Amino acid sequence: MRLRWHVAAAVGALALAPGLSGDAVARTRAATSVPGAATAAAPAFQVPITYYALPNGLKVVMTRDATVPLVTVSVYYGIGFRVEPRDKTGFAHLFEHLMFQGSANAPKGVFDKTVTNSGGINNGSTRFDFTNYYETVPAGALGRMLWLDADRMARPVINDAVLKNQQGVVGNEVKGNVLNQPYGGWPWIDLPMLANTNWYNAHNFYGDLKEIEAATVADAETFRRTFYSPNNAVLVIAGDFDEAAARAMVARYFGPIPRGPAVTLPDLSEPRQTAPRVKTRVDPLAPKPGYAIGYHVPDRGTPEWYAMGLLDQILVQGEDSRLYRKLVKERQITGDLAGGINDGLGNMFNYRGPMLWDVYFTHDAARGRAEIDSAIDAVIEDVRNRPVSEAELARARTKLRSSLYDSFNDPTRMGLVDLLAVYALFDDDPAKVNTLQAGFDAVTPALIQKVARDYLRPEARSTYLIEAGLKHEGAAK
Known part of the structure; x- marks a missing residue:
């Protein structure tokens, strides 16, 4: 991951509910209680939320706040390192890197240059159950970000040169963050590998260097078709923007991207631990x-x-x-x-x-x-x-x-x-x-x-x- 983003320091078949299938109908939810919490105090905040889905399954969340003239765009894919292929450890993280290497209509460097020239920032990360990409830019740059993210979702450039380059980058990251670092991998990799028995929860998710180096372009294309589709993703737009205009741009840029195959989660359950x-x-x-x-x-x-x-x-x-x-x-x-x-x-x-x-x-x-x-x-x-x-x-x-x-x-x-x-x-x-x-x-x-x-x-x-x-x-x- 290009940045270990901490809040303090699932991949899945996400079947759309009936209210989200067919036409992209907006719905705003404002639930204020949880089951069994009848005596709970009312929450002190209410985030305004518009939530809908495109016909291709892409879930869209919007929340408007004009306090600061910035807008954040983020795409979350339902693929993290927990359920990456058994013989390809580290592949979810490797593919995250591949998605920064350009797309059909925005060659390598265009995305980053567009963000920085607007005075914004962008990054991404791989986590247990998702991979995310985000940009924060001045409000006027929203359309450019949506176009870039849609092109990256639909048409990322993945070829042998890109793959070899990023295998080297990820390999060096593993060496720098884990293998050649005091306490590298402890406890954030080591402890889950000890405490869990299900391979999906217990493997070395940063990856074995040999398996990272053995990845092929065909592997990457299969991974993309399986997990990087609109029906396995969420688009969030937050900040200072006009909702009607944003909805039109989302439909224009993301709507034509075809739905991918349904993603099926493996069994992630862990047995009850009975001995230290x-x-x-x-x-x-x-x-x-x-x-x-x-x-x-x-x-x-x-x-x-x-x-x-x-x-x-x-x-x-x-x-x-x-x-x-x-x-x-x-x-x-x-x-x-x-x-x-x-x-x-x-x-x-x-x-x-x-x-x-x-x-x-x-x-x-x-x-x-x-x-x-x-x-x-x-x-x-x-x-x-x-x-x-x-x-x-x-x-x-x-x-x-x-x-x-x-x-x-x-x-x-x-x-x-x-x-x-x-x-x-x-x-x-x-x-x-x-x-x-x-x-x-x-x-x-x-x-x-x-x-x-x-x-x-x-x-x-x-x-x-x-x-x-x-x-x-x-x-x-």
Whole structure:
């Protein structure tokens, strides 16, 4: 990926609902509650959303905000590295790069030059369950961006020269970000490979260099025809624009692109973990040991998932979190505590499939695993055995709400664009962004404790340890 875009640091057959098939009929949803949350407080925000689909299956989400004279255009495809072909690890990421190499009517360099000449920015990324491309430009450049994105969707240039060039680029990225980097791949690649047993969730998604280098143009064309079609994509337009004009341009540029074959998801389910898993490796470039733990989280969108999001705030987010107080302030085991749900590759909202909540940090070699385990166990067992107070739960809601609002208020609007895109792609309902606060407001101390007991069990923990190889080499000299 050209940028590891973090919000804090599924590929799928997305069958259109009856209301989205046939004519492209707009519908605006403004749901304000979630099932089972009758007592939840009304959300403090309402994002205006227009949602419809073209006859070829492309889902279109629009939200207008004229506060800043910018517009963001983003296309999300329902293909991430989770379900890439078994013998072609890293292919989803490689294909992301290929899509930046020009299209039939906009040769290589035209797209980027058009964006930069207008004073805008553009990028893309590959995640567990989607690949996205986005541009933020002055409002007057909207038409040019829509034309460029449509040409890229319909007619990307993929030939042997392009493929060989990007195989080299991606290979160097793997070497620079993982193989030749201290703690490279830890824990964002290592921990899912340890905690999961289903290949789709547990393979090296950055890719094996031999498999990346073995990819052919025929492989790339098959991948494009399978996944890069309008019926497996969402187009989001957010910012300062005229909706009627935007709808006309979307129909003009994207409407003629033919529908592709339906995409079928493989089975992504993970069996319940019944025994702890531990792995250790020596990192020859790491100056300090590393400690990471992960637990599977409840299914996305369930009441338990909302509770897990608040548990994340209570346990690891911010200096008031329980693990920060224990590991950093009280025990001084580490100074770089981090973690979260889908941490490192997104956030708790933008995935579909099994996911981990993790905690990780580096520490001095004098602090052994037994001491660290004991400190963490004390915190985890306390939240499992005693209900959190209403005051602590209220603070967690405030922190999470603040983080959500911050993502909405960025001038590029990419935080909001991301939420709208994934809720359209995975749930066929981008207006679910207007129900998120209600979902968190409905969580009780009793539900927090229940989720902690069910999901933070000792036997459900996976631990990945890094031994500091750089120190060992120095000692040998």
